[in-house]
Amino acid sequence: MTDAPAKRLFIKTYGCQMNVYDSARMADVLAPLGYAPAESPADADMVILNTCHIREKAAEKVFSDLGRVRAYRSERAAEGKDMIIAVAGCVAQAEGAEIMARAPFVDIVLGPQTYHRLPEMVARAARAHDGKTGAKSAGILDTEFPVEPKFDHLPAPRAEGPAAFLSIQEGCDKFCTFCVVPYTRGAEYSRPVADILREAKNLADSGAREITLLGQNVNAYHGVGENDEVWGLGRLARALADIDGLSRIRYTTSHPRDMDDALMAAHRDVPALMPFLHLPVQSGSDKILEAMNRGHTADDYRRIIATLRGYRPDMALSSDFIVGYPGESDKDFEATMALVREITFAQAFSFKYSARAGTPAAVLRTQVPEDVKDARLYALQELLLEQQRAFNKASVGRTFDVLLTHAGRHPGQLVGKSPYLQAVHVMADPKHIGAIARLKIVSLESNSLGAVWADASESTIKTA
Ligand code: SAH
Ligand code: SF4
Ligand code: F3S
Secondary structure (H helix, E strand, O other): OOOOOOEEEEEEEOOOHHHHHHHHHHHHHHHHHOEEEOOOHHHOOEEEEEEOOOOHHHHHHHHHHHHHHHHHHHHHHHOOOOOEEEEEHHHHHHHHHHHHHHOOOOOEEEOOOOHHHHHHHHHHHHHHHOOOOOOOOOOEEEOOOOOOOHHHHOOOOOOOOOEEEEEOEEOOOOOOOOOOHHHHOOOOEEOOHHHHHHHHHHHHHOOOOEEEEEOOOHHHOOEEOHHHOEEOHHHHHHHHHOOOOOOEEEEEOOOHHHOOHHHHHHHHHOOOEOOEEEOOOEOOOHHHHHHOOOOOOHHHHHHHHHHHHHHOOOOEEEEEEEEOOOOOOHHHHHHHHHHHHHHOOOEEEEEEOOOOOOOHHHHOOOOOOHHHHHHHHHHHHHHHHHHHHHHHHOOOOOEEEEEEEEEOOOOOEEEEEOOOOOEEEEEOOHHHOOOEEEEEEEEEOOOOEEEEEOOOOHHHOEOO
């Protein structure tokens, strides 16, 4: 592909699936410069930390990890080898100048909207290093939101396995009062329909059986299609389902406000649309939902779930919750617990509210004490875990179509995903990776389900 000398690239990814997608794209744009994956940062000619700013812990971790990377660079310098260090992602976007000041040894700081320009930045950093191992370049900071969408400048991605990610939407205009995403990712943007269909076809042609459509507000998708018509996510899902070889479609993360009927009805009509939805509700208290600027009530959420379950009775649900948002009383928290008991979730993520500088909620005087947040988080997680266990336990004895994605930890074992996003393992030949197998669930482990072939012979496998 290239005559550039072989170099090693190590990318550490924090945060959400959009960052996972972005890390893969960064590797793609650097491949023509001769960068191939490194096993560890110690062997790398270039290290990128692709960071997350969502909660304080996530952001602080970057600085401790940078210290470690710097130590690797010193060790390499002693051997006469060089290393370029870059910080990408949402901490870079929000705290670019602070990174330059706190960690002046960093060569490149780039935001999520500028990584198509990485080759140019790397060339500049390399020139600055030229002959000075372990040296710092002038320090390159590129965190603007360029007018030209980066997607137009990225090479076409290929699938790296049977399950692939595809970013269709970025950014957020909703400004929930606790959240940094509108500031780190910028305004909402939907990629054109034709670009998405082309990328999906490429992924399917290179082996993807399942595509997860990504966006901070994926169901707010409103991309331009043929004849300048605007398509929503429901219509897009229907078109994607027609692509040869593509058997499964998922999407994340959705917002309750954008859960329109066209999308919900697609769950009834499009078998490829998997019966699993991550739909964050954050809280069950209307007072807190309003204070958060979520733009929906607990009853709105209940109605959406009822409609979805009307269309697709086996719909499994997931959500995000924040406990201890400023002003949250015991009664508000109880409303969250009541909503969880009523809806029942197959899985969920829950967090203590973390004040983020620059967001409206951070300056409220009604901050909830840490010990109260701890107790609420504990109670909520106990309840959610109990529901998750019950959901998984009810799967034992049932037969599912499982997409086998990779080898398991034990020899001879393959791991896959049920329609409900449960991890399933089975003894099977590696040649079946990429197949959708009919498996009977026979056991419940702590984080996965154990299965056997539903029909005695492996020959009955559907290959998509
Ligand atoms: N766009 C998605 C959420 C993206 S952030 C949505 O609207 O649902 C992922 C999750 O992180 C959020 O759903 C929320 O539960 C959590 N989160 C965001 N900001 C937070 C904060 N300041 N403190 C604690 N959790 C937060
Ligand atoms: Fe953040 Fe709210 Fe936007 Fe989700 S909808 S990314 S929580 S501001
Ligand atoms: Fe984190 Fe940025 Fe994703 S803040 S959750 S990496 S959009």
